[in-house]
Amino acid sequence: MQPASSSTSSSIVGESVTTDTNKMAERLLLGLRQKLQGVERLNQMTIKAHVNMLIQEATSIDNLSQLFAGWQPYL
Secondary structure, eight states: HHHHHHHHHHHHHHHHHHHHHHHHHHHHHHHHHHTTTEEEEEHHHHHHHHOOOOHHHOOOHHHHHTTOOGOTOOO
């Protein structure tokens, strides 16, 4: 009788992990959809404003300082 209850608890734990993973995936997909629709920080942006924001992020010293050293852009 002991193995049956242990497999049941294992199944329940597995379902919990799957549910948590699905919720995390749904949150990530929502964020991706919002970015594709031009929504940033809950504000709808024009294409021009979105492009300008992306350029600013891409050229930000804070972001560039975190660049992966192994990338070697000079090669």
